[in-house]
Each structure stands twice: as C-alpha cells, then as structure tokens.
Amino acid sequence: MSDRLVQILEGNTFVVSDDRGDIEARADEPTGLFSFDTRFLSTWVLTVNGERLTALSTDDLQYFQTRFFLVPGTGSVYVNATMTVIRQREVADGFHEQVRVLNHSAEPADATIRIDAASDFADLFEVKDALRKRGTYARDVTGGGLVLRYRRDSYVRETWICSSAPAAIDERGLEFTVTIPPHGEWTTELDVLATEAGQHSLAGGRLAHADMARGLEKWLDKAPHLRCEWEPLEQIYRRCLTDLAALRFSTLTMPGRSLPAAGLPWFMTIFGRDSIFTSLQALPFVPELAATTLRALAERQGTRTDDFRDEDPGRILHEMRYGELTAFEERPHSPYYGTADATPLFVVLLDEYERWTGDTKLVRDLEPAARAALAWIDQYADLQGNGYVSYQRRNPETGLENQCWKDSWDSISYSRGDLPGFPRATCELQGYAYDAKVRAARLARLVWRDESAARQLEKEAASLKRRFNKDFWVADGEYFAVALDADGSQVDSLTSNIGHLLWSGIVEVSKARAVARHLTGLRLYSGWGVRTLADGEARYNPIGYHTGAVWPFDNSIIAWGLRRYGFKQEAAAVAAGILEAAEVFAGRLPEAFGGYPRSLTRYPVQYPTACSPQAWSTGAPLLLLRTALGLEPHDDHLLIDPALPKRIGHLELLDVPGRWKRIDAFGRGLIDTDRFTER
Amino acid sequence: MHAGKEPVSSFFARLAEAGHVPTFERNSATLRFDVSGDDGNGHPRERWYVTVTDGDVTVSHKNGPADAVVRIGRRHLGALVTGRLNATAAYLRGLLTCEGSMAAVIMFQRCLPGPPGSTGRIAPISSAAVTAERRAAG
Numbered sequence: 001m002s003d004r005l006v007q008i009l010e011g012n013t014f015v016v017s018d019d020r021g022d023i024e025a026r027a028d029e030p031t032g033l034f035s036f037d038t039r040f041l042s043t044w045v046l047t048v049n050g051e052r053l054t055a056l057s058t059d060d061l062q063y064f065q066t067r068f069f070l071v072p073g074t075g076s077v078y079v080n081a082t083m084t085v086i087r088q089r090e091v092a093d094g095f096h097e098q099v100r101v102l103n104h105s106a107e108p109a110d111a112t113i114r115i116d117a118a119s120d121f122a123d124l125f126e127v128k129d130a131l132r133k134r135g136t137y138a139r140d141v142t143g144g145g146l147v148l149r150y151r152r153d154s155y156v157r158e159t160w161i162c163s164s165a166p167a168a169i170d171e172r173g174l175e176f177t178v179t180i181p182p183h184g185e186w187t188t189e190l191d192v193l194a195t196e197a198g199q200h201s202l203a204g205g206r207l208a209h210a211d212m213a214r215g216l217e218k219w220l221d222k223a224p225h226l227r228c229e230w231e232p233l234e235q236i237y238r239r240c241l242t243d244l245a246a247l248r249f250s251t252l253t254m255p256g257r258s259l260p261a262a263g264l265p266w267f268m269t270i271f272g273r274d275s276i277f278t279s280l281q282a283l284p285f286v287p288e289l290a291a292t293t294l295r296a297l298a299e300r301q302g303t304r305t306d307d308f309r310d311e312d313p314g315r316i317l318h319e320m321r322y323g324e325l326t327a328f329e330e331r332p333h334s335p336y337y338g339t340a341d342a343t344p345l346f347v348v349l350l351d352e353y354e355r356w357t358g359d360t361k362l363v364r365d366l367e368p369a370a371r372a373a374l375a376w377i378d379q380y381a382d383l384q385g386n387g388y389v390s391y392q393r394r395n396p397e398t399g400l401e402n403q404c405w406k407d408s409w410d411s412i413s414y415s416r417g418d419l420p421g422f423p424r425a426t427c428e429l430q431g432y433a434y435d436a437k438v439r440a441a442r443l444a445r446l447v448w449r450d451e452s453a454a455r456q457l458e459k460e461a462a463s464l465k466r467r468f469n470k471d472f473w474v475a476d477g478e479y480f481a482v483a484l485d486a487d488g489s490q491v492d493s494l495t496s497n498i499g500h501l502l503w504s505g506i507v508e509v510s511k512a513r514a515v516a517r518h519l520t521g522l523r524l525y526s527g528w529g530v531r532t533l534a535d536g537e538a539r540y541n542p543i544g545y546h547t548g549a550v551w552p553f554d555n556s557i558i559a560w561g562l563r564r565y566g567f568k569q570e571a572a573a574v575a576a577g578i579l580e581a582a583e584v585f586a587g588r589l590p591e592a593f594g595g596y597p598r599s600l601t602r603y604p605v606q607y608p609t610a611c612s613p614q615a616w617s618t619g620a621p622l623l624l625l626r627t628a629l630g631l632e633p634h635d636d637h638l639l640i641d642p643a644l645p646k647r648i649g650h651l652e653l654l655d656v657p658g659r660w661k662r663i664d665a666f667g668r669g670l671i672d673t674d675r676f677t678e679r
Numbered sequence: 680m681h682a683g684k685e686p687v688s689s690f691f692a693r694l695a696e697a698g699h700v701p702t703f704e705r706n707s708a709t710l711r712f713d714v715s716g717d718d719g720n721g722h723p724r725e726r727w728y729v730t731v732t733d734g735d736v737t738v739s740h741k742n743g744p745a746d747a748v749v750r751i752g753r754r755h756l757g758a759l760v761t762g763r764l765n766a767t768a769a770y771l772r773g774l775l776t777c778e779g780s781m782a783a784v785i786m787f788q789r790c791l792p793g794p795p796g797s798t799g800r801i802a803p804i805s806s807a808a809v810t811a812e813r814r815a816a817g
Contacts, residue, residue, distance in 0.1 A: 154773040196773070253782040299785050303702045304762075304793035312799060327771035334767035368704045380799070394801045409813070419813065421806040486803045 005031065010064040010091040011249055012036060012261065012268040012322075013194065019055040021068040021087045021097075022046060027120065030127055033095060033159075034265070035194035037323035039127065040094065040148075040159045043118035044192075046087065048072040048101065048111055053085055062216065063246035065090045083109065083180075094159070094193040101187075103180040111180060115190065116173040119159050121150035123323035124266065125331055135324075139171040146174065155327055157196060164189040219245045223285050224656045226625075229649025230669075232583040236621050239587030243613040244282060248289075251296050259292040260619075263591070263611035270320045270335070272297060272342030273405060274615050276349050281556060281619030283356050284626050284656055290353040291362055297346055298369035302337050302376075307394040310338035310403075314376030316346045318400070331398055338400040340381060340391040340429050343373045344436035351439030354447070355633040358659030363447040374440055374457070377433050383423040386488055387467060389433050390425035404429060405554075406497075406532065410539060411546035412483050415493045417538025420485035427480050428497045430468050431504030437461035438505065469508045478514035480507075494523060494534035496554050502561025512565040519558060520570045520676050527598025527679040528577045529555040535595075542595040549592040549607050552578050553616035556623035563627045568643035573676035575624040576645035580677070582621055589617040597679055629653060629665050636660055642667025687714070687753065690760035691727050695738035700790050704734035708783035711745035717754040724753070729787070747783035751775040762792035 007016045013035040017023045023044040025031045033041035046053060053070040060066050067088045071081040082105040089097045103109040120133065135152030145162030146169050165188035167174040180186045219241070226237045248258035249268055260282070261267060262274035275297070279290035302315035309332040310318075321333035332338075347370050354363050363370075381389040393399035402411055404426045412426060413419055441457040444450045472480045474490060480498050481490035498515050501507050507515055518524055523534040526542075529550035533540050541548045555578050562571035581604045582589050591614040594605035629651070630641030638660050644651060648669035655662040694700070709730045713723035728741040751759070755774045758764035766788035769775045777784045 155771070156773060253780075253785055299782065301702075301789075303789040304791070305797045305799040306762075306793040307797040307799065307801075308794060309765075311793065322771055327768050329765060329768050334765050334771070365705050368701065372702070392801055392803070394797075394799070418806060419809045421809050422804040485806060 006058055006060070006066055007265055008060070008064050008066050008089065008091050009246065009265055009268065013091050013093060014265040014268065015089065015091055015095055016265060017044070019058045019068070020046070020053050020070055021089060025120070027122065028127060030266070033192060033194065034124065035094065037124045037269070037321050037326070038157055038194070039122040040119055040157070040194040041117060041192060042120040042122070043116055045116045046085070046099065047114045047116075048083065048085060050112070063242070083111070094191070097190040097192070099188050099190065100185055101180060102185045103182065106182045108182055109180045111178055111186070113176040113178065113186075114173060117146060117148065117161055118172070119148045119150070121157050121324070123325045124321070125323060125325050141169045141171060145169060146171070152324065152328070155324060160193040160195060162191050216242070216245050225654045227652040227654070229651070230647055233579065233648060233651070236579065236582045236587040237625070240618050240621050241285070243588060243618045244286065247613065247615050247618065253299060254292060254296065257292040258289070259296055260289055260615045263614040266611055270296060270317065272316045272318050272339055273345065276342060276345045277553060278615040278619040280349055280352060281616065281623040283352060284631055284658070285622055287353065287357050287657060290349055291359065294346070294350055294353065294362065294366060297342070298366050300335055301369050301372060308332050309334070309336050310394055310399055312337070312376060312380040314343065314372035315380065316342040316373060318342060318403070332395055336399075338393055338395070338403050340389055340403045341405060341432055343376050343381070344389070344429070344432035346370070346373050347436035347440050348432060351443055354443065356658045358636070360447045363443055367448050370440060370443065374436065377436065384425065384486070384488065387464065388425040388484060389429040390423035392422040392424070406546035408545050412491060413493055413537070413539045414491050415537055420483060420491045423486055424483050424491070426483040426497065427472050428500035428504070430464065430472070431501045431506040434461050434464050434468070434506040435504040437464070465506050465508070468506055469511065473511065479518050480515070493537045494518060496524065496530045496532050496558060499530060499554070499558030499561050502565050503557050505564060507565070509565070516562055516565065516567045516570050519562065520573055522679065525676060525679075526550055526595050527677050528581050528593065528604050530558050530574065531595035543605070543607060545592065545607065548595040550595050550604070551592045552581070552589040552620035556620040556627075559624055559627045563630065563643070569671055569673070570676070571627055572643050572645045572671040573673040575628045576647060576673040577677050578620060578624060588613055589620055590614070591617050598677065599679055625653065629667050631656065631665060633658060638663045638665070640665045640667070643671055644669040645671055645673045686757040686761050691738050694729070694736055694790065697736065699735050700731075701734060702789040703731050703736065703786060706734070706786050707732050708747065708780060708786060709745040710747045710749060710783055710787055711743070712756065713748060713750045714753050714756055715750065717752050723750070731786070745779065747777055747779040747781070749775055749777055749784060759791055762794045766791060
C-alpha cells in the first residue's frame with residue numbers, strides 16, 4: 001500500500017497522488033488532478049506488463065514538480081527487478097508527465113506499458129460532502145488522444161490526454177507495446193489538459209516549466225535577505241518565502257499578477273480575510289501581493305442586495321469558487337460575501353500598503369471602493385442599530401454562521417459555555433472598524449484631499465472607541481468580552497480576540513496593561529503561543545479548533561498589537577514561542593496546534609488538518625520578524641526598534657523594500673523570554 | 680417574458696438614461712453584447728455597445744471593436760438584467776462567453792441587480808434557539 005500523498009500545484013491547479021504517482025480516487029476522497037475547483041482526473045494508474053509499481057523514492061523537486069522512482073511489482077517481488085520506471089510530473093493547466101522505462105538487463109525487454117485514465121469531474125464541494133453528479137459522461141478517442149467529457153446542460157468540462165510516443169488508445173486509457181533494448185530506455189511525454197468545452201484552458205496561457213523555476217529563484221532573490229545567528233530562523237524564512245510563492249494565485253482579470261490564496265490545496269482561491277491578512281503579514285517582504293489583493297477584491301466588491309450570497313453594496317467578498325455547484329447556483333460562491341471583517345480590513349490594508357510603498361495611485365484608484373467599504377460599515381453592518389458591526393447570515397442553508405475569523409460553530413460562547421444568538425458583534429470587528437476609520441481619515445487627508453471626510457471619520461472613530469471601552473469591558477475580569485449578543489449583552493469569555501484589539505488601537509491606554517497581562521498569563525498563554533480560548537472557560541479544549549488551539553496567524557497579529565502599545569517583552573515572548581514551534585515543524589507552521597501547556601507535551605501538537613501550507617500561517621513568521629525588529633514606516637523613512645528574543649542572537653534583514661527604496665535592518669536578541677515560555 | 684415586457688431594452692434604456700454608474704468610477708472600458716436567439720446559438724440578432732469613461736456611460740447599437748465582447752442568448756441576458764441569473768454563474772455554465780478583457784466584464788456585472796425577493800433583512804435568532812438547534816444536531 002502507498003499511503004503517503006504527494007501534492008504539487010501551480011495556481012489553482014493541483015495534483016494529489018500516492019507516492020507511486022497513481023491516482024485512484026473514490027467519490028469522497030481528495031486525490032486527483034484538480035483545476036478551478038473541479039476534479040479532472042480521478043483515475044491515473046500506470047502498469048507495466050499488467051503489474052502495479054512500487055515506489056523506491058519520491059523527490060519533491062519544486063512545489064510544481066515531482067519525480068517518482070519506481071520498480072514493477074509489489075511487495076517483495078520487485079527485489080530482483082530488472083526495470084526501473086521514472087515518472088516526472090509538472091503541473092501547469094493540467095499536468096505534463098514524462099514516463100521513462102529503463103531496462104537494466106543485457107537482453108531486450110518486451111513490455112506493455114499502460115495508463116488507465118478516468119474522471120468523475122467532481123466539484124471540490126462534492127468531494128468534501130460526497131454528493132452525486134447530475135450530468136452525463138462521455139469518452140472520445142480522437143486522432144491524437146483520449147478526451148474525457150462531462151456535460152450538464154451547457155456546462156461542459158473536458159480532460160484531454162495525449163502522448164508523444166505512439167499509443168493504442170481506447171476509452172479507458174493509453175497502451176504502449178514496446179521492446180526496450182539491452183541497457184536502454186523507452187520514453188514518452190504525456191500531457192493532460194483541463195479545459196472547458198474544447199476551448200483553451202480556463203487558466204489562459206500555458207506556462208513554460210523552466211520559467212516557473214526561474215520565477216521562484218527571482219522571487220526569492222527579490223525578497224529581503226536574512227542572516228541570523230540562530231540558524232533555524234534562516235530555514236524558517238526560506239520555507240515561508242517558498243511556500244508563499246506556491247500559494248500565489250492569479251485571477252482571470254489580472255493574469256500576470258498574483259495574490260495569496262488561502263491554503264494548499266483545498267483553498268487555492270481568493271478569500272477576502274485570508275488574502276488580506278497574508279498580504280499584511282508579507283508587506284515588508286513582498287509588497288506587490290497587497291496591491292493585487294486590493295485590486296482583485298475591489299473588482300468583486302458587492303454592489304447589490306443578494307440574500308443567497310450575503311451580498312450588500314460595499315461588502316468585500318469572503319470566498320470565490322469556480323466549480324459546478326457554484327455554476328448552477330447550488331452554492332453561493334460566485335463569490336460569497338458572508339464575512340464581516342474583510343470589508344474594514346480592506347481599508348486597513350490599503351492604508352498600510354500606502355504607508356510602506358507610497359503608492360498613492362492605487363489609493364486614488366481605489367477611493368470609490370474604500371468609501372463604499374466605509375459606507376458598508378455604517379449602513380449595512382450595524383444590524384442591531386447600536387453602532388457596532390455585527391453579522392447574521394441571510395442564507396441559512398449554505399451561508400456561514402460565524403462570519404469572523406473564528407468561523408466554526410462553537411467558537412463564540414459565553415463563559416459558562418452556552419452559545420449566543422444572532423446577530424453577533426464580536427469584539428475584533430469593532431477594532432477593525434475603528435482602525436479602518438482612523439486609517440481612512442489619513443488617506444482622505446493625504447490622497448483624496450477631503451478634509452471634511454477626514455474629520456468626520458476621526459469623530460466617528462473616537463466615538464466608537466469611547467463606547468466600545470465601556471460596553472465591551474468586563475470590569476471584574478479586566479478584559480474585553482468576545483462579543484455582544486443579540487440583546488446587546490456581553491458574551492463574557494476570555495479569548496485571544498483581545499490581542500487583535502491592541503493591534504487595531506481601539507483599547508484605551510489605561511486598559512492595555514491588563515489586556516497584555518491576560519495575553520501572556522497562564523490562562524491564555526501556553527508557552528508556545530496564545531490560545532484561542534482561555535483555560536477555565538467552559539468550552540476550553542486544548543485541541544478545540546477555535547476553543548483552545550493556538551493559531552500562529554492569530555499570534556502574529558497579537559505580537560503586532562503588543563508592540564503597538566509598547567509591550568516589547570510580551571511581544572518578544574509571543575514571537576519566541578511561535579518561532580520555536582516553527583523550528584519543530586521544520587519551518588512550516590500548521591494552521592493551528594494544541595493549546596496544551598508547553599511543559600506537558602514538550603513539542604507542539606499539530607491540529608489535524610488537510611491544508612498545508614496555510615497562507616496566514618506561512619505569513620506569521622514574517623510578521624513576527626517585522627514586529628521583533630520593530631519595523632515601522634514613518635513618512636519616507638523606516639523606523640527600526642528591535643526587541644528580539646535572546647535566543648535569536650544577531651539578526652540582519654537586508655534590502656527591506658519600501659518608499660525608502662531599500663533599507664537594511666539589524667538587531668540583537670536581548671530579551672529574556674524564558675519566564676513566559678517555560679511553563 | 681414574465682419579468683417585464685422587454686427586460687433587455689428597458690435595462691439598457693435605464694442605463695443610458697442614468698448616464699453614470701458610481702460603481703464604475705475610476706474605470707474606463709468598452710463592451711459589446713452580441714445577443715443571439717433565445718438558445719444562445721446562431722448569429723447575433725441585436726447588439727448593445729456600452730462605453731464607460733470614469734463612471735460615465737453611453738449606450739448604442741454600434742457594431743465596433745470593444746475591449747470585451749460578450750456573446751449571450753436573449754433569454755439569458757433577460758435573466759441577467761433582472762437579477763434572476765448571476766453573471767459569474769452564467770459564465771461558469773457557458774451561458775455567456777467573453778472575448779477580450781475579463782476586467783471589463785467583471786466591472787460591468789456590478790450594475791446588474793440582485794435577485795428579486797432579496798430584502799437584506801433576516802429575523803434575529805435567540806440564544807435559546809441556537810442552543811436547541813445544536814442539541815438537535817447532536
């Protein structure tokens with residue numbers, strides 16, 4: 001048996017196979033060739049003389065390229081094999097696969113080499129939920145190859161398979177009958193193309209593979225260079241940049257530019273929240289991601305009232321999908337707008353992007369979009385009429401219940417464990433809205449030349465801050481409630497959300513010390529990071545997704561918030577814990593890991609999840625580097641104010657891009673974080 | 680047509696009359712809609728030519744080159760302009776095809792109405808109802 005799954009991708013096309021390179025997907029099994037949220041191959045099996053192969057080794061050459069070394073036979077039969085099979089596969093708009101069969105004997109070898117191919121054309125959503133198909137299938141043997149086709153009304157998807165070496169093609173696959181000379185080899189190049197109705201591919205032009213490899217080198221070279229006395233940090237940094245390259249995704253409207261998709265492989269699409277947060281995290285390193293994210297989200301900004309899609313005028317999208325269920329409006333992802341944070345965060349990113357890059361042209365181009373986003377906050381997000389952003393889905397069947405980053409069903413609870421009704425106004429949403437207003441005021445004054453709008457926004461922000469510090473403050477616990485419920489009462493559990501409030505700047509200075517103390521206190525801080533929900537709350541569970549697990553992304557925002565209020569030691573402790581966890585995970589942080597006390601497990605326990613790398617986990621070390629070095633744009637300069645954990649030692653970040661062109665940042669680890677992380 | 684006598688003509692007439700679409704501001708593009716028979720096949724029977732200049736809009740029947748050419752059947756276009764069909768869904772289903780600038784098409788869909796019957800309102804749900812529903816779900 002071959003259990004290990006191998007995945008390679010480019011854009012939103014990806015292949016998940018076993019370690020022999022074979023695909024044998026059952027309806028509910030996430031293996032195959034996928035493109036634009038549709039499975040284009042569910043069977044792809046190579047046999048030699050009727051025998052399956054066994055993997056000797058698998059090399060992940062690049063994120064878009066893998067090589068499989070195989071021998072015919074299974075079990076112990078292959079020990080005396082006289083043949084080797086090498087499959088090398090590269091993803092483009094489908095994939096390209098070279099199959100080489102090497103004959104190691106002194107005699108010519110007769111071989112029947114066969115590829116079986118089939119597709120169920122499942123929508124990704126169908127794979128997750130094991131739904132049944134409504135359309136019909138066809139297979140065509142054409143001049144040069146095999147075409148697999150699915151049709152439902154006018155919706156047509158096709159998989160084209162062809163070979164460079166002559167093949168006997170039947171409806172089930174391609175067969176090669178060959179004689180391989182002594183110590184010789186036989187080769188064929190197979191192309192599998194995922195298309196719409198015989199047209200050119202959905203993704204547009206095919207990329208040359210050599211360009212992809214060169215592109216990655218250029219990408220790494222363009223980013224700031226990091227040197228560090230603590231060597232694991234260099235490895236973590238390189239891993240993050242490489243994974244970020246793999247997570248790049250181009251939209252149909254901007255084919256030459258890329259934005260970060262949310263996660264690999266199941267979330268290779270635009271997510272408002274994830275794309276914005278990842279762009280924020282990566283700003284000091286690859287600022288162009290933010291520009292593309294902002295443009296793509298503005299293009300798709302809501303303009304009408306659509307209850308099925310939870311769309312309102314000015315709202316920024318949550319998730320975009322391209323599969324069959326979306327096409328037939330059985331799912332609302334064309335796009336779906338059910339998120340309450342992406343809209344204010346869009347404005348936050350626009351301002352932060354300008355502060356780093358000085359790109360006022362984008363700020364001018366997106367002025368209508370930013371103003372529409374601000375109008376959404378006031379006119380459409382205030383569901384309770386109490387001046388706070390809240391959410392409630394209008395699509396109860398396929399819409400999202402929790403439209404904040406903690407989007408699982410039990411993520412928002414009272415201290416005693418029961419769940420609030422709807423609408424819900426979670427606290428971090430108010431912080432984002434406050435920050436959006438403050439930042440938009442700056443842009444209005446600086447770029448839009450609208451002083452009266454700037455004053456109005458500042459007035460609204462000040463009023464929101466005042467009311468928030470009164471209404472959300474849990475006085476006896478000295479922290480902010482996670483939400484206000486449908487009655488406007490406090491949902492009183494202690495959560496990591498309070499760290500986001502520091503980042504947004506909505507916390508009154510007199511309350512900040514107490515918030516920082518909670519974030520690094522025993523109930524929230526595990527020694528690796530800040531838990532999503534505090535130990536002691538009724539629903540606390542160290543492996544609860546949003547009810548106790550530690551999220552690297554969450555922690556990176558929290559560290560940023562701690563620095564904003566001057567808590568250098570606490571910020572360094574959060575950075576130290578997460579970076580040390582990253583070392584354990586060989587540079588690639590999972591989406592979340594267990595909230596067990598550090599002394600209990602010694603290693604962080606990964607939360608089981610199918611998605612890795614996850615974009616905002618990939619961005620977390622980058623943002624932690626920024627906060628630890630204290631990088632802050634100020635007019636045309638970059639301020640550097642290092643507060644590094646001791647363990648890091650000497651750190652150099654060279655050629656940080658921005659409106660100052662390029663600047664080097666240096667720091668030395670001086671902060672002893674042991675008193676936080678040793679618990 | 681149950682959604683008004685001439686949904687396509689009256690939609691473009693309203694667009695021409697307005698002369699400006701705020702959500703088109705900062706965008707300029709030309710689009711040509713080649714509208715064929717109800718089934719979407721065959722030669723175009725009518726054309727709509729839309730120019731957008733920083734939000735300002737003109738509409739004509741000109742048959743000229745455009746940044747984006749959209750081909751669609753009259754019945755589907757009628758559904759689009761009355762909010763009964765989503766433009767992205769229509770594209771994914773092959774009910775409309777685009778040639779040229781996708782960005783222009785994405786811009787244009789911003790002026791299409793939402794589905795009839797969408798009110799933007801929903802009744803609040805109590806904490807007790809949420810808890811009961813979760814208990815029922817196990």
